[in-house]
Amino acid sequence: MTSIKKLYPGLIFRKLASLQLAIGLLFVIGILISIGTIIEQDQSLLFYQENYPETAPLFNFLDWKLITSLNLNKLYTTSWFLIILFFFASSLLSCTFTTQLPALKKFRLWKFTSTVPQLKKLPIKDRLGRNLTNIAMYNLHGNNFHIFRQSKKNYAYTGLLGRIGPIIVHFSILLLLVGTSWGSLTGYTVQELVPRGEVFHLQNLIKTGPLSHISQQFSLRVNDFWITYTDDKKTNQFYSDISALDPQGSESRRKTVFVNEPFNYGGLTIYQTDWSILGLKIQYNDNPIVQIPLKKITGSGKTFWLGLLEINDKNVDKLTVLVNDLTGSVYVYNVQGQLIQNADIGDKVSLKNNTTLQVHEFITTTGLQIKQDPGIKIIYTSFFLLMFSIYLSFLSYSQIWGIEKRDDFFLAGKANRAVLAFQEDFKNFLRQTK
Numbered sequence: 001m002t003s004i005k006k007l008y009p010g011l012i013f014r015k016l017a018s019l020q021l022a023i024g025l026l027f028v029i030g031i032l033i034s035i036g037t038i039i040e041q042d043q044s045l046l047f048y049q050e051n052y053p054e055t056a057p058l059f060n061f062l063d064w065k066l067i068t069s070l071n072l073n074k075l076y077t078t079s080w081f082l083i084i085l086f087f088f089a090s091s092l093l094s095c096t097f098t099t100q101l102p103a104l105k106k107f108r109l110w111k112f113t114s115t116v117p118q119l120k121k122l123p124i125k126d127r128l129g130r131n132l133t134n135i136a137m138y139n140l141h142g143n144n145f146h147i148f149r150q151s152k153k154n155y156a157y158t159g160l161l162g163r164i165g166p167i168i169v170h171f172s173i174l175l176l177l178v179g180t181s182w183g184s185l186t187g188y189t190v191q192e193l194v195p196r197g198e199v200f201h202l203q204n205l206i207k208t209g210p211l212s213h214i215s216q217q218f219s220l221r222v223n224d225f226w227i228t229y230t231d232d233k234k235t236n237q238f239y240s241d242i243s244a245l246d247p248q249g250s251e252s253r254r255k256t257v258f259v260n261e262p263f264n265y266g267g268l269t270i271y272q273t274d275w276s277i278l279g280l281k282i283q284y285n286d287n288p289i290v291q292i293p294l295k296k297i298t299g300s301g302k303t304f305w306l307g308l309l310e311i312n313d314k315n316v317d318k319l320t321v322l323v324n325d326l327t328g329s330v331y332v333y334n335v336q337g338q339l340i341q342n343a344d345i346g347d348k349v350s351l352k353n354n355t356t357l358q359v360h361e362f363i364t365t366t367g368l369q370i371k372q373d374p375g376i377k378i379i380y381t382s383f384f385l386l387m388f389s390i391y392l393s394f395l396s397y398s399q400i401w402g403i404e405k406r407d408d409f410f411l412a413g414k415a416n417r418a419v420l421a422f423q424e425d426f427k428n429f430l431r432q433t434k
Helices: 002-016 019-038 043-051 063-071 074-077 079-108 116-120 130-142 167-188 376-393 419-433
Strands: 124-129 146-150 153-158 187-196 205-209 219-229 235-245 250-258 263-265 268-284 291-292 293-300 302-309 317-325 329-333 339-344 349-352 356-372 398-405 408-415
Touching: 002 079, 019 074, 019 079, 019 235, 043 063, 063 074, 074 079, 074 167, 079 167, 116 398, 116 408, 124 130, 124 419, 130 146, 130 153, 130 398, 130 419, 167 376, 187 219, 187 268, 219 268, 219 356, 235 263, 235 268, 235 356, 250 263, 250 268, 268 302, 268 317, 291 339, 317 356, 339 349, 398 419, 408 419
Parallel strands: none
Antiparallel strands: 124 408, 146 153, 153 398, 187 205, 187 356, 219 235, 235 250, 263 268, 268 291, 268 356, 293 302, 302 317, 317 329, 329 339, 349 356, 398 408
């Protein structure tokens, strides 16, 4: 019974360490990732009903019902996808502990060869005088070889780090699987459109993992927002001055973000993504300043904002204001659609009956995308290990055997890569010894 208990876990590990199983799982994962790339992820049910209708299914079978029933719309967080990743990770671990680590231990052991004919089968060989044996071993030691001697048999190796590369590759893939899975389960994405000067919490979730937690122990404030333009009045860059506030409302950090320059705070990454204009602050004669809302209109590749101004004065018609951008220009039209004046911020627009209208400022909003991905550091670590393992893979594992016979000292060696370089090193070693 005891032997069966010992054999059973070992058998499971050997089955999991099968190369065919690992390749098969990797092939399945690749297909599933391809499906996740084709089918948009984490969209609304209405989106899938419109884009994958039953009347015209993708590939003649993939409609919105099949997509949602199999959770292909949330592929990377489904339990069956995570189970496949778990089995793939188990296969890599089993291969590492049952094959690679024991092989590495084996490479560290001495492998003496007792007969000269065995040495002659090796690709690189030569013969020295037996009186040069100690000098040869000393020179090999000086060339970073590990030396083992037993009676008349000699063995040396170098470059054991080159054998560690595949093990590090396995661990880097494991870290990548852990990081991506943990990020998809616990991460989230928030999209906010915030007016300038407003304080806000994270509310408008567009993507969330089943284990994610959205903290409300802090808030963010948009201190300012502005856009820079090129000489031909094309948008150059837009900026948001953002402050992170603690629960007491005190500023803990502050940064100006723009496209490709996010704000990292408390595990969050805040990106500048969009902007818009909510309204205008306008003053009629000496009356108090009022705000009028603007509606964003997009069409034919152009975007502008339109608003209607109703003044409580019988002598003044309704006015329409149009804004193209934040350069400061405001176009004022009458009810007949005729342009009254193109005014800049601060200018006064002359209306009939000696009345004036002054545009004070824009009411702008900034579009921010806030993401939390707890697995990103693990993913970066896996990439670093993968690059390091690539460097190690270029290191050659070289072995040299020697046998002392009467007046001769027979030497032979081999390398698993960079054979020509090893041949040259072997020749240099012989020159040093002779």
